[in-house]
Amino acid sequence: MELFSIILLLLFSFLSFPISTYGRGGERLAGRTGFAGHSGTGFFSRHILDENQMQTKTVPMEGYMTNSELEKAVIEFGQRCHKISRIYSIGKSVNGVPLWVIEISDKAGQEEAEPAFKFIGNVHGDEPVGRELLMLLANWLCDNYNKDPLATLIIKGVHLHILPTMNPDGFSLRQRGNANNVDLNRDFPDQFFADNDDVEYRQPETKAIMNWSKEHHFTASASLHGGALVANYPWDGSPNKRREYYTCPDDKAFRYMASVYSSSHYNMSQSEEFDGGITNGALWYPIYGGMQDWNYIHEGCFELTLEISDNKWPNANELPVIWEYNRMSMLNLVASLVRSGVHGRTLSSHNGHPLPASVTIKGINYTVTAGSSFGNYHRMLSPGNSYEVVATMPRYRSKSTRILLGDDAMTVDFVLDPEEDQLQQFNGVAKCECEGYQKLEMMEYVLGSHLEFSFLGLSMVAVILLLVFFLWKRKTTSRQTIRVRV
Numbered sequence: 001m002e003l004f005s006i007i008l009l010l011l012f013s014f015l016s017f018p019i020s021t022y023g024r025g026g027e028r029l030a031g032r033t034g035f036a037g038h039s040g041t042g043f044f045s046r047h048i049l050d051e052n053q054m055q056t057k058t059v060p061m062e063g064y065m066t067n068s069e070l071e072k073a074v075i076e077f078g079q080r081c082h083k084i085s086r087i088y089s090i091g092k093s094v095n096g097v098p099l100w101v102i103e104i105s106d107k108a109g110q111e112e113a114e115p116a117f118k119f120i121g122n123v124h125g126d127e128p129v130g131r132e133l134l135m136l137l138a139n140w141l142c143d144n145y146n147k148d149p150l151a152t153l154i155i156k157g158v159h160l161h162i163l164p165t166m167n168p169d170g171f172s173l174r175q176r177g178n179a180n181n182v183d184l185n186r187d188f189p190d191q192f193f194a195d196n197d198d199v200e201y202r203q204p205e206t207k208a209i210m211n212w213s214k215e216h217h218f219t220a221s222a223s224l225h226g227g228a229l230v231a232n233y234p235w236d237g238s239p240n241k242r243r244e245y246y247t248c249p250d251d252k253a254f255r256y257m258a259s260v261y262s263s264s265h266y267n268m269s270q271s272e273e274f275d276g277g278i279t280n281g282a283l284w285y286p287i288y289g290g291m292q293d294w295n296y297i298h299e300g301c302f303e304l305t306l307e308i309s310d311n312k313w314p315n316a317n318e319l320p321v322i323w324e325y326n327r328m329s330m331l332n333l334v335a336s337l338v339r340s341g342v343h344g345r346t347l348s349s350h351n352g353h354p355l356p357a358s359v360t361i362k363g364i365n366y367t368v369t370a371g372s373s374f375g376n377y378h379r380m381l382s383p384g385n386s387y388e389v390v391a392t393m394p395r396y397r398s399k400s401t402r403i404l405l406g407d408d409a410m411t412v413d414f415v416l417d418p419e420e421d422q423l424q425q426f427n428g429v430a431k432c433e434c435e436g437y438q439k440l441e442m443m444e445y446v447l448g449s450h451l452e453f454s455f456l457g458l459s460m461v462a463v464i465l466l467l468v469f470f471l472w473k474r475k476t477t478s479r480q481t482i483r484v485r486v
Contacts, residue, residue: 063316064128065135067097067168073135074100074164081142084108084155090163091208094179097168099208102138104160113345113376115219115337116159118301119330120209123185123223123291125170125177129309129322130224134164136323137330150331157338161216166205166223178203185223186287188294192239196289209291213299217371219337219378220257220302223291228307229267230274231258236281236290236305246282248296249366252382257336258304264332266325281305300368302380304333340383342403344412345375346391355393355416362388362400381405395419 065073078087086108089098121130144151154160165171169179177183187206189196233254238246255278262269262277269277295303308326346357354375358367370377381387383405390400391414399414
């Protein structure tokens with residue numbers, strides 16, 4: 001602590017001479033991230049039912065929680081793990097069953113600058129494995145908080161939201177669709193075809209998911225399905241309805257995320273059907289009105305569709321094995337939000353206030369928006385590549401920096417300068433109010449290690465950097481931090 005105090009004093013004295021910096025890290029490519037292959041049988045493996053056909057075959061219910069038992073398990077979890085969770089509902093199904101969500105975080109229910117992740121299970125009523133695994137995941141995190149490093153990292157660094165069942169009515173009826181026999185994974189607005197654009201005909205479960213996603217600033221998510229063993233990523237469809245690899249702007253990032261799941265799985269990455277255990281949805285077979293593509297297009301949320309069991313409804317005695325096969329994959333996927341990508345805040349140089357700026361990567365036609373409360377942004381990216389990160393905000397001057405993303409996540413804060421007309425407007429505000437806020441912001445950055453390096457002699461800078469590097473190596477979770485002030 002004495003060494004850390006000395007460094008703070010040294011760095012604080014140089015805060016008035018900011019310069020731009022960029023961080024570098026080692027390179028890593030997790031798992032096999034090549035284009036997903038495909039064999040003839042896979043094209044048909046998810047077409048279990050015709051979309052308008054009611055399922056009538058008998059499936060084993062013994063050992064699976066009923067809807068009432070699941071609701072009881074969720075409520076009991078909230079009581080047992082109340083210090084790190086909250087329970088809330090996002091709506092009701094056609095038959096009035098509440099859609100319960102478990103939020104897990106060290107500050108559950110509070111707004112923070114941390115990334116948020118959501119898991120959704122039982123999208124199709126006849127694929128119930130996900131609802132069981134998500135309850136196992138929640139209980140594992142509760143039992144291992146402050147005991148297991150991965151559980152602690154997730155609970156302290158992420159707001160995790162778990163919806164065990166999106167389709168409780170379909171589960172009770174033992175059918176793919178909901179109580180209206182509608183496939184919920186074909187019920188979202190689609191980028192290529194306007195069949196689902198009429199809100200009046202959208203199912204209540206779909207509306208609940210859409211409203212939920214708009215209320216929260218989810219960075220990434222995943223839905224759990226059954227009937228195959230593969231991690232599926234966008235796009236799920238193509239404009240010509242052909243089976244072909246159809247890339248989204250963040251194809252590399254999605255392939256990386258899918259590979260995180262596949263390579264952590266017991267045998268998914270060893271698939272003979274899908275190269276590396278991952279696939280582009282349109283290459284596997286195109287679907288339209290899917291939840292995955294809608295999340296990415298409309299909510300800035302990087303979603304995967306995870307097929308976690310070859311059997312859609314296996315016997316319950318197989319669930320412990322399926323859980324063990326998928327446990328590390330689920331944990332590592334959530335942890336990837338803080339272990340990889342670029343994160344930071346966008347702030348005004350005039351008064352330190354957060355800005356809901358747009359953050360883009362040059363060459364990738366996709367934008368994420370910083371939160372309005374903290375100016376925080378979280379951008380999933382594939383490691384081992386160089387990126388130019390750009391922050392823009394109306395009536396502010398844009399700023400950019402180039403980073404080399406290695407093994408770890410990188411924090412890049414943008415301090416944007418207002419344009420002249422905006423500055424004149426600011427100057428009309430009483431200075432005493434702004435000055436007090438700036439002092440608070442400066443103390444926040446000093447205590448939070450958001451420090452700017454000044455260039456007052458190469459020898460002094462070298463000493464400071466060596467000391468910072470020494471402290472950085474001692475951290476249990478390694479993250480690179482830079483402050484951009486161009």
